[in-house]
Amino acid sequence: MEQVLFWICGVVSIVFAVMMILKRNPVHSALCLIVVFLCLAVSYLLLGAEFLAAVQVIVYAGAIMVLFLFVIMLLNLDDEVHSPGKPRMALIAGSSIGSGLILLFLLTGGVFKALSGTRGAEKVVAGNTQAVAELLFTKYLLPFEVTSILLLAAIIGAIVLAGKKG
Amino acid sequence: MGLVEIGIVLIKAVVVFACMLLCVAYLTWLERKVLGHMQVRCGPLRVGWHGLLQPIADGIKLLFKEDIVVSSANTFIYILSPMIVTGAAFAAIAVVPFGDQIEILGKKIALNIADVDIGVLYIFALSSLSVYGITLAGWSSNSKYALLGGLRSAAQMISYELPMGLSIIGVLMLSGSLRPVDIVESQDVWYIVKQPIGFLIFLICGFAECNRNPFDLPEAENELVAGFHVEYSSMKFALFFMAEYAHMIVLSALVATLFLGGWRGPVLPGVVWFMLKVFALLFFFVWVRATYPRFRYDQLMKFGWKVLFPVSLLNILVTGLGMVLWG
Numbered sequence: 001m002e003q004v005l006f007w008i009c010g011v012v013s014i015v016f017a018v019m020m021i022l023k024r025n026p027v028h029s030a031l032c033l034i035v036v037f038l039c040l041a042v043s044y045l046l047l048g049a050e051f052l053a054a055v056q057v058i059v060y061a062g063a064i065m066v067l068f069l070f071v072i073m074l075l076n077l078d079d080e081v082h083s084p085g086k087p088r089m090a091l092i093a094g095s096s097i098g099s100g101l102i103l104l105f106l107l108t109g110g111v112f113k114a115l116s117g118t119r120g121a122e123k124v125v126a127g128n129t130q131a132v133a134e135l136l137f138t139k140y141l142l143p144f145e146v147t148s149i150l151l152l153a154a155i156i157g158a159i160v161l162a163g164k165k166g
Numbered sequence: 167m168g169l170v171e172i173g174i175v176l177i178k179a180v181v182v183f184a185c186m187l188l189c190v191a192y193l194t195w196l197e198r199k200v201l202g203h204m205q206v207r208c209g210p211l212r213v214g215w216h217g218l219l220q221p222i223a224d225g226i227k228l229l230f231k232e233d234i235v236v237s238s239a240n241t242f243i244y245i246l247s248p249m250i251v252t253g254a255a256f257a258a259i260a261v262v263p264f265g266d267q268i269e270i271l272g273k274k275i276a277l278n279i280a281d282v283d284i285g286v287l288y289i290f291a292l293s294s295l296s297v298y299g300i301t302l303a304g305w306s307s308n309s310k311y312a313l314l315g316g317l318r319s320a321a322q323m324i325s326y327e328l329p330m331g332l333s334i335i336g337v338l339m340l341s342g343s344l345r346p347v348d349i350v351e352s353q354d355v356w357y358i359v360k361q362p363i364g365f366l367i368f369l370i371c372g373f374a375e376c377n378r379n380p381f382d383l384p385e386a387e388n389e390l391v392a393g394f395h396v397e398y399s400s401m402k403f404a405l406f407f408m409a410e411y412a413h414m415i416v417l418s419a420l421v422a423t424l425f426l427g428g429w430r431g432p433v434l435p436g437v438v439w440f441m442l443k444v445f446a447l448l449f450f451f452v453w454v455r456a457t458y459p460r461f462r463y464d465q466l467m468k469f470g471w472k473v474l475f476p477v478s479l480l481n482i483l484v485t486g487l488g489m490v491l492w493g
Contacts, residue, residue: 027305031243034298054287058331062294063324066301070320073305073313128283129344 002046009046013039026072030065037061051129170273178279179260186259190411191221197452204456231400236307239397243306248398248405251299255412258292261285262419263347265429265436277429277437278347285346286338289420290331293375296409297323300377300394303406307397315393318463322374322381325467329474330371336364336485337424350428358425363481365425367474372417374470376410379455381466418447 013036020032037060044053136144195210195217202209210217235241262285265277282288297320304316338344340360341352358365374381395406422428422443429436461469 027240027243027302031302050282050284051287054284054291057291058287058294062291062297063327066294066297066320066324069298069301069305070317070324073301073317073320 005042006046009039009042013043027069030068030072033068034061034065037065048128049132051132174273174275175279178275182259182264182279183256186256186412186415187408189415190408191225193411193415193448194224194407195221196448197455200449200452201456204453225404228404229401233400233402234397236309236397238308240306240308243302244397245402247299247303247306248402248409249299250302251296251409252405252412254292254296254299255409255416258289258416259412259419261288261346262416262423263350263428264440276347281345281347284344286334286344286349286420286424289416290327293413293416294323294327296413299409300406303398304394307394309397312394312396315396319377319394322377322466322470325470326371326374326381326474329367329470329478330375332475332478332482333364333367333371334424335482336361339482339485339489346423346428350423350430353427353430356425356427361425361481361485363477364485365421367478367481368425369421370474372421373451373454374466376413376417376451378410378414378451380458380461382460414448414451415444418444418451421447 016032016035016039020029020036023029023032037056041053041056041061044050044056198220199209199217210220213219213223235244260279261282263276263278263281267274267276269275300319300323301316304312304314304319307313337349337357340357341349343349343352373379395403398406419440422440426443428443429440431439431442434442
């Protein structure tokens with residue numbers, strides 16, 4: 001059951017990720033990305049990380065992508081204008097980079113598999129909400145706080161940039 | 167999970183869905199009736215006794231109307247968006263507990279469809295997805311009024327989702343769980359007593375999430391004609407309508423669960439108490455519609471970000487302090 005779900009979700013997410021790049025209409029691209037996020041949430045569920053799944057949907061699919069859509073709609077972007085480059089060159093470049101990446105993933109996957117006998121012990125704990133909270137507020141407290149400061153800096157930067165124009 | 171369990175879950179799902187549909191239909195009747203009497207009119211009166219068959223007549227009428235797809239619309243998304251809205255609104259009721267466990271033929275049956283550990287987050291996730299339906303409906307209709315309505319709803323829902331999520335953190339801190347059943351069981355004193363500010367913020371944001379008056383800017387009749395669903399007709403239009411009322415029911419159920427002690431109450435059985443609370447909240451929804459005028463758009467945004475958001479943060483702080491001092 002889990003295997004079947006995993007494969008469905010994996011294939012769907014890859015198909016929609018590719019469609020996101022290929023679609024000419026920005027709104028369609030955004031929609032494809034939402035489907036990818038939803039598939040990711042299902043993958044989290046399959047791994048037993050319910051909290052992460054819910055947060056994935058609420059934050060990424062629910063908030064960030066709505067903002068994306070909002071901006072796209074506000075600017076009223078039409079279909080992407082055909083870029084005057086050479087499509088065949090782009091195709092060759094893209095496919096070679098893509099196959100290179102796949103090779104890289106396979107290699108790193110192999111390495112990880114070789115290492116996993118020594119290092120895969122601590123990943124099981126972070127399942128439900130309480131475990132996540134405990135880890136966030138004890139072991140990973142410093143990275144957690146540093147991330148929030150990073151986000152704060154980004155917000156202040158955005159305000160400064162926006163304020164200069166007006 | 168054996169066959170019996172699967173059967174029980176299926177029966178529960180079908181019963182709850184049917185009840186929801188019925189409630190949605192009669193909520194329209196209730197709204198028109200209450201609004202009518204508050205404005206010294208009668209409301210629907212002709213179809214059936216005191217207009218009781220009016221929702222059915224309306225339903226049949228909507229089913230048989232011409233189904234228009236605007237020629238310049240983005241057809242796929244145009245058809246998809248009412249489905250998203252309705253699906254998200256109806257699916258959210260699955261984790262709400264209607265009553266305590268009951269025993270039938272020696273089997274314990276929990277009165278909710280799914281007992282999810284992260285139930286509250288699940289409802290929030292679904293309601294955040296329903297924004298897409300409205301926004302995309304506005305965009306895909308390819309009409310300026312619809313687009314403006316869609317944009318407004320996107321901005322409004324993002325602004326009010328944040329304080330809404332923050333306002334229940336006080337409740338979650340007190341109960342120590344995201345499971346609706348646990349939250350109800352931890353309420354020996356209703357959380358509305360311990361969390362009055364959280365309750366108020368949640369209720370206000372709830373009105374905004376449902377696009378109800380005084381926050382019904384996405385569909386403001388007198389400036390946007392009907393907002394995001396102006397190009398929809400027949401059953402697709404009805405789906406938006408049903409979604410709005412289903413959203414109201416889910417929200418009332420959620421308020422009852424989080425702040426009003428869910429199914430708990432003296433003498434009467436749990437389900438009855440739950441229904442009473444939900445009904446009272448629904449009546450309140452209609453009452454507010456009859457009473458208040460609509461916000462202006464900039465007022466709405468200012469209120470969300472400059473009042474509700476800081477107050478809900480403060481509420482968390484005060485709750486934490488209280489728990490440390492009197493825990």
